[in-house]
Every structure is written in structure tokens, then in C-alpha cells.
Amino acid sequence: METATANPKTAEETRLNRAFAALSDPLRRRLVARLAQGDATVNELAEPFAVTLQAVSKHLKVLEEAGLITRSRDAQRRPCHLDAAALGRLTAWLDGYRQLVEERYERLDALLASEEHHHDHDQDHPGQR
Amino acid sequence: METATANPKTAEETRLNRAFAALSDPLRRRLVARLAQGDATVNELAEPFAVTLQAVSKHLKVLEEAGLITRSRDAQRRPCHLDAAALGRLTAWLDGYRQLVEERYERLDALLASEEHHHDHDQDHPGQR
DNA sequence: GTTTTATTCAACCAAATCGTTGATAAACAG
DNA sequence: CTGTTTATCAACGATTTGGTTGAATAAAAC
Numbered sequence: 226m227e228t229a230t231a232n233p234k235t236a237e238e239t240r241l242n243r244a245f246a247a248l249s250d251p252l253r254r255r256l257v258a259r260l261a262q263g264d265a266t267v268n269e270l271a272e273p274f275a276v277t278l279q280a281v282s283k284h285l286k287v288l289e290e291a292g293l294i295t296r297s298r299d300a301q302r303r304p305c306h307l308d309a310a311a312l313g314r315l316t317a318w319l320d321g322y323r324q325l326v327e328e329r330y331e332r333l334d335a336l337l338a339s340e341e342h343h344h345d346h347d348q349d350h351p352g353q354r
Numbered sequence: 355m356e357t358a359t360a361n362p363k364t365a366e367e368t369r370l371n372r373a374f375a376a377l378s379d380p381l382r383r384r385l386v387a388r389l390a391q392g393d394a395t396v397n398e399l400a401e402p403f404a405v406t407l408q409a410v411s412k413h414l415k416v417l418e419e420a421g422l423i424t425r426s427r428d429a430q431r432r433p434c435h436l437d438a439a440a441l442g443r444l445t446a447w448l449d450g451y452r453q454l455v456e457e458r459y460e461r462l463d464a465l466l467a468s469e470e471h472h473h474d475h476d477q478d479h480p481g482q483r
Numbered sequence: 484g485t486t487t488t489a490t491t492c493a494a495c496c497a498a499a500t501c502g503t504t505g506a507t508a509a510a511c512a513g
Numbered sequence: 514c515t516g517t518t519t520a521t522c523a524a525c526g527a528t529t530t531g532g533t534t535g536a537a538t539a540a541a542a543c
Binding site for chain 3 (some may be wrong): 533
């Protein structure tokens with residue numbers, strides 16, 4: 226599969242860099258959570274938080290440059306819209322690696338089970354280890 | 355910075371904070387990618403990169419404190435193991451919000467379709483972008 | 484014992500990050 | 514035009530981050 230190996234700088238990796246970096250800030254993640262409920266302007270987004278409007282404006286710029294949100298225009302307002310596809314790219318990255326780990330785990334399980342020829346207990350996946 | 359006093363900040367949120375922050379660094383994500391292929395020691399992990407062993411050691415500490423990896427012991431070595439469940443928690447967070455956005459989008463689509471009484475121009479929906 | 488291997492700790496430094504205040508721009512309302 | 518709302522830009526300071534080198538620890542090998 227794709228799974229960017231040791232490539233120096235693909236555009237895709239740059240995009241992931243920006244997106245994960247954007248989500249590393251708790252306030253930005255709360256903005257994302259808020260935007261999941263519906264589009265909102267900068268003022269609306271800033272209102273619940275104990276920071277200045279300028280700080281929120283900066284955070285939104287980061288989210289926008291990371292491709293996580295898009296912005297339109299309504300008079301003086303600039304409503305923000307959360308981009309579902311961008312979130313999907315992040316889950317795809319994470320889930321690809323998660324699946325690799327689980328596959329390896331299952332193969333190890335199978336190996337252990339096959340080598341245990343004097344027992345035969347069911348080796349079902351145990352949810353959380 | 356968020357107020358520590360007025361905000362209870364659940365343990366779950368703290369865990370997400372650490373995990374997303376851990377993944378915000380490109381080198382740490384490459385370590386994760388490497389560990390998805392199989393467990394590895396600090397030396398093995400550091401070898402492909404142009405940074406010192408100590409730098410990688412620090413990064414691994416961050417990943418460990420974020421719960422993304424666990425570590426065992428084999429003589430002087432401390433092999434790292436990628437935690438699939440931790441990756442799963444991140445995808446769950448992202449995907450929850452992604453689904454909210456898509457549901458809202460679909461409802462808006464349906465509303466627009468039902469209100470179209472004098473036109474019938476096709477409202478194309480952009481599947482993947 | 485001494486030395487080698489594997490990893491971490493400690494101190495330090497440059498650069499990035501996050502927040503602030505103050506000024507500016509753009510679109511409206513009067 | 515004057516003033517208000519909405520949002521951004523610019524400069525600054527405090528803190529965090531990611532890297533380095535050098536010393537320290539722990540287990541193994543000699």
C-alpha cells in the first residue's frame with residue numbers, strides 16, 4: 226500500500242504534518258468539536274472560551290491551513306465549516322497502522338495456538354489487552 | 355493556555371491531549387509507522403534517522419506517556435510495542451466528529467431537495483476530494 | 484574485576500508556539 | 514460621511530519543544 230515509508234517530504238506527508246499539529250492543541254480540538262455541531266463565525270466560536278478573539282482567529286487560521294476547515298463569507302462574517310474528508314484522511318492514517326499491529330498480533334496468536342498441541346483453548350480476540 | 359482552575363478536564367481529555375500532541379511531531383509519527391511493522395529497540399528505531407539516540411529516546415518517552423506505545427525489557431534493551439487500542443481511541447474521536455458533519459450535510463441535502471419546487475438542478479455531492 | 488552495549492538523565496540553546504495588546508481593514512447601519 | 518461590527522495583522526513576551534553534548538546507569542561480555 227501507500228503508507229509513506231522513509232520519503233523525505235511528500236505533499237501528503239506535509240498535509241498530515243499540518244493536520245496532526247493542528248489537532249495537538251486542546252483549544253483547537255474544542256473548536257473542531259464545536260464545528261462538528263454546525264458552522265459558526267469567529268465570534269461565535271470564541272464566545273465560550275477565556276481567550277481573546279485574536280487568539281481564536283489564529284487557531285482558525287491554523288485549522289484552515291491544515292485543511293481541516295474551510296471558510297466562506299457572509300457580509301463581515303467568515304463562517305467556518307469543518308471538512309469531513311480531512312478528518313477521514315487522519316483516521317485512514319491511524320487506522321492503517323492500527324490494523325497492521327492487530328494483524329501481527331493475530332498472527333502471533335495463531336502461531337502460539339498452533340504450537341500448543343497439547344492444549345486447544347479458543348484464541349479469540351480479547352477486546353482490550 | 356487553558357485555565358486549570360475552572361476546567362475539570364477529564365482524564366480522557368488529558369489522554370487525548372497527550373496522544374494528539376505526541377503525533378504532531380513528524381519524527382514521532384515515523385516511529386509509529388516503523389513500530390507498526392514490528393516491535394523494535396531504541397537503537398533499531400534511531401538507526402534510519404539523522405538524529406541522536408538521545409533524541410529518539412526522548413520521543414519514545416513522549417509516545418509512552420501518551421499511551422501510544424508500551425515497553426518491555428530484554429537484557430539491556432527496552433523494546434517498544436505500538437498500542438493498537440490507543441490508535442483506536444484517536445480514530446474514534448476523529449470519526450465521531452466526521453460522522454456528525456456528514457450527517458448534517460446529508461440532512462441539508464435532503465432539505466434542499468425537498469424545497470426545490472421551481473427548479474430541479476442537480477446538487478452534486480462530492481464523494482471524496 | 485574492566486569494558487562494551489543499550490539507554491537514560493541533565494544542562495543547555497535555538498526555534499516554534501500561544502497568548503496578549505494595539506492598530507488596521509472590510510462590510511455594513513445610521 | 515461617521516460609527517459599529519467582525520475579523521485580521523503586527524509586534525511583543527513567556528513558555529514549550531526538539532535538538533545537541535556530556536555524564537550516568539544497568540546489564541552483559543570479557
